Each structure stands twice: as C-alpha cells, then as structure tokens.
Amino acid sequence: MSSMPDDLLTYRPEFPILERTNYMISNSLGAMPRAVYDALHAYADVWASRGVRAWQERWWMLALEVGNEIGALMNAPKDSVSLHQNVTTCQAVVASCFDFSGKRNKVVYSDMNFPSVMYFWEAQRQYGAQVCMVKTDDGITVPTERLLDAIDDHTLIVPISHVIFRSSYINDAKAIIEKAHKVGAHVVLDTFQSLGSVPVDIQSFHADFACGGVLKWLCGGPGVAYLYVRPDLGTKLEPKLTGWFAHENSFEFATGPIRYADPPFRFMNGTTHIPAIEAARPGLKIIREAGLEKIRDKSKRQTARLIAFADQHGWRINSPHDPEIRGGTVSIDMPDSQQVSRELLARDILVDWRPKAGVRFAPHFYNTDAEVDAAMAAVVEILNARPVSA
Ligand SMILES: Cc1ncc(COP(=O)(O)O)c(C=O)c1O
Numbered sequence: 001m002s003s004m005p006d007d008l009l010t011y012r013p014e015f016p017i018l019e020r021t022n023y024m025i026s027n028s029l030g031a032m033p034r035a036v037y038d039a040l041h042a043y044a045d046v047w048a049s050r051g052v053r054a055w056q057e058r059w060w061m062l063a064l065e066v067g068n069e070i071g072a073l074m075n076a077p078k079d080s081v082s083l084h085q086n087v088t089t090c091q092a093v094v095a096s097c098f099d100f101s102g103k104r105n106k107v108v109y110s111d112m113n114f115p116s117v118m119y120f121w122e123a124q125r126q127y128g129a130q131v132c133m134v135k136t137d138d139g140i141t142v143p144t145e146r147l148l149d150a151i152d153d154h155t156l157i158v159p160i161s162h163v164i165f166r167s168s169y170i171n172d173a174k175a176i177i178e179k180a181h182k183v184g185a186h187v188v189l190d191t192f193q194s195l196g197s198v199p200v201d202i203q204s205f206h207a208d209f210a211c212g213g214v215l216k217w218l219c220g221g222p223g224v225a226y227l228y229v230r231p232d233l234g235t236k237l238e239p240k241l242t243g244w245f246a247h248e249n250s251f252e253f254a255t256g257p258i259r260y261a262d263p264p265f266r267f268m269n270g271t272t273h274i275p276a277i278e279a280a281r282p283g284l285k286i287i288r289e290a291g292l293e294k295i296r297d298k299s300k301r302q303t304a305r306l307i308a309f310a311d312q313h314g315w316r317i318n319s320p321h322d323p324e325i326r327g328g329t330v331s332i333d334m335p336d337s338q339q340v341s342r343e344l345l346a347r348d349i350l351v352d353w354r355p356k357a358g359v360r361f362a363p364h365f366y367n368t369d370a371e372v373d374a375a376m377a378a379v380v381e382i383l384n385a386r387p388v389s390a
Contacts, residue, residue: 008365022349027329027362030219035282043278063272070226074200082264090211090227096241100128106154110142112164140167148179155185163193163327166357168319197328219283223276234263243269295365299328302363306330309376333358
C-alpha cells in the first residue's frame with residue numbers, strides 16, 4: 001500500500017523513542033515528548049531555588065491552569081476541570097457527591113468498562129448501591145438498547161467508557177446521556193481512550209461528569225487524571241472525598257466542616273501532584289498544535305490499514321470495522337496472539353496483548369504508514385516461522 005503525504009510527521013523528532021522503536025502502543029502509554037526533560041528540570045529548578053515560595057508563585061494554581069488546558073481539548077467551559085492522580089480517584093470523588101441510602105441508588109455500567117472502574121462501583125454495594133452490569137454480546141460492542149433499558153427511575157449513576165479499552169468500540173454517549181437525563185440519572189463518561197484520539201465535545205454531549213488520564217493519547221505521562229463536572233452541578237455538589245485544597249479559604253486553616261470553594265478546586269482534596277502536572281504539559285501542547293481533527297482523520301486511515309491487512313490474512317479482528325464507531329486501537333486475535341505479541345516486543349515493535357482482545361495495535365499521529373506495514377509484516381513473519389504441527 002502506498003503512503004499519504006502527512007504533515008503530522010513533522011512532530012516525530014519531538015519523541016525520542018520513535019528513533020529506536022516501532023511505537024504502536026499509545027492506547028497504553030503515549031510516547032514521551034522530548035520537552036518533558038526540560039519541564040522536569042525547570043520543576044526541580046523552581047523547587048531548588050524558590051523553595052516554599054513556589055506554591056504561591058506557580059504551584060498552587062497549576063492544577064487549575066492545566067485543568068483548563070485539558071478542558072479546552074474537550075470544549076469544557078473554563079474552570080470546570082479538576083486534576084487528580086487517576087481515573088479511579090475521579091470516580092470516587094463523583095461517588096462521594098451522592099447518597100446510596102435512598103430509593104435512587106442504582107448504578108448501571110457495562111462489562112466493557114475498564115476493570116478498575118468496575119471494581120470501584122461494585123465496592124459501593126456496601127454503601128447501599130444496587131449495581132447492574134450490562135454484558136456485551138460479542139466482546140466488541142456494548143448493547144446500547146439493553147443498556148438504555150437498564151437505566152430506569154432508580155438509577156443514580158451510569159459510569160461508562162466513551163471508547164472501550166479492549167475493542168476500541170465508541171459508545172453512543174449521546175443516547176446514553178439522553179436516557180439518563182430523562183430518568184434523572186447522571187453519567188460519568190470515561191474519556192481516557194477517546195480524548196486525544198477521538199473528538200470529545202463535552203458540552204454537546206451534555207455530560208454530567210467526564211474523566212480520563214493524560215498518559216495515553218495525550219502523551220502526558222502517568223500521574224494526572226482530569227475530572228470535568230458540568231458547571232451547574234459543580235456549584236451544587238458537595239464531595240465527601242474532600243480536603244483543604246477544596247476549602248474556600250485554605251489558609252484560614254479553619255476547624256470543623258469544610259466550606260467549599262468554587263470549582264474546580266471544590267472537587268480536589270489534598271496537596272496536588274505538581275511534578276506529574278508539569279510533565280503533562282508538553283504533550284498537551286503538542287496535541288493542541290497538531291489538532292484533534294487531523295489526529296482523528298489519520299487514526300481512521302491507519303486503523304483501516306491495519307484492518308485491511310488483518311482481513312486479508314483472515315485474522316480475527318476484535319474491533320469494529322466501521323470507522324465511525326472505532327477508536328484509535330485495532331485488537332487482532334491472530335493464531336497464538338499472546339506469543340506473537342511477545343515476539344513483536346522482542347523486535348522493538350511495541351504493542352500489548354489483552355485477554356478477549358488479542359494484540360492491540362494503536363498508531364498515533366507520530367506513526368508512519370511504513371511502521372504500520374512493518375508491524376503487520378512482522379506478524380506474518382512470526383506466524384510463518386512457527387513450527388508446523390503434525
Ligand atoms: C478507559 C480506561 N479507564 C481507566 C483506565 C485506568 O484507570 P486509572 O487511571 O484509575 O488507573 C484505563 C487504562 O489504564 C482505561 O483504558
């Protein structure tokens with residue numbers, strides 16, 4: 001197959017690991033931008049030279065500023081995004097805004113959610129949550145109608161992935177949110193596998209909450225997750241998972257119950273994770289400059305290329321064929337897929353393997369078509385080299 005002219009490739013030199021590997025794993029950990037070295041050096045300089053004054057001069061407001069940078073990528077209004085360490089914590093902050101002791105105590109989710117999110121909500125049974133898990137029929141998609149039917153007058157929360165980590169299926173977020181609102185429920189949309197790869201317009205979705213991390217498609221490294229709260233809810237809700245950063249006047253060091261600050265600090269709790277936030281910025285800047293629409297167009301093209309190749313070889317594809325409902329990953333369960341993934345890693349073709357998915361290939365804006373082809377050619381070579389069974 002021939003390659004297309006591609007100006008996104010001008011960003012390749014910004015990512016050192018691309019010189020040494022075929023990096024097909026941005027659905028797990030996006031490549032590190034070279035500028036992170038400088039960002040972390042600058043962080044150390046500030047700490048070393050400004051000491052405690054750094055809080056006032058830079059660090060206190062950093063979560064708000066970077067929250068706004070992330071928010072801008074999903075069309076979130078200013079100051080509606082708080083930062084946390086991971087998505088599981090974001091779910092906990094949301095859960096702590098609600099009470100499961102009343103009649104409206106049902107949590108509806110899909111078994112295609114990321115497991116950490118399931119574990120968290122299942123554990124809320126001990127506080128009175130009635131948990132309803134809607135199962136996939138085919139291991140790829142979420143049965144939208146059945147999910148919508150499960151969302152009823154008793155439903156309090158619907159935690160749902162926008163893009164499924166295992167198959168890259170794009171959920172019908174609009175329909176799910178619409179149904180939830182019709183019956184008075186709230187949706188927590190996990191945009192971890194979408195933002196940075198698949199467009200997210202949080203206002204057009206009318207999402208109540210959205211959360212994700214920056215370490216995959218946003219190339220921001222581990223340790224930073226974001227939580228969007230719809231502004232009209234944001235001024236009303238009172239998270240019980242709270243702390244002094246959420247106080248309207250933290251430095252009053254007041255005793256007794258909290259008096260909540262406005263969002264986004266209202267949804268934070270203890271001291272923020274400054275080094276991780278500093279490290280996240282270069283990736284966000286590049287993604288912003290590269291442009292989310294261009295990234296999506298390229299992703300559709302390269303994932304289609306992977307699918308065409310896999311189809312040609314008759315390998316099982318555990319991702320949607322339709323690009324409109326497919327995110328940035330193609331999961332391919334070729335024969336001996338776990339062994340194939342090990343051998344790809346040994347050749348510095350970075351992928352991963354997941355049960356019920358197979359080998360996940362996740363090209364991003366910095367990958368060439370030649371890398372996509374080389375990864376597929378390597379699979380053929382590995383499969384051809386297998387001993388022939390008697
Ligand atoms: C959709 C999705 N949600 C959540 C997570 C991770 O959650 P946490 O940030 O709590 O580790 C992942 C992957 O790591 C994911 O793919």
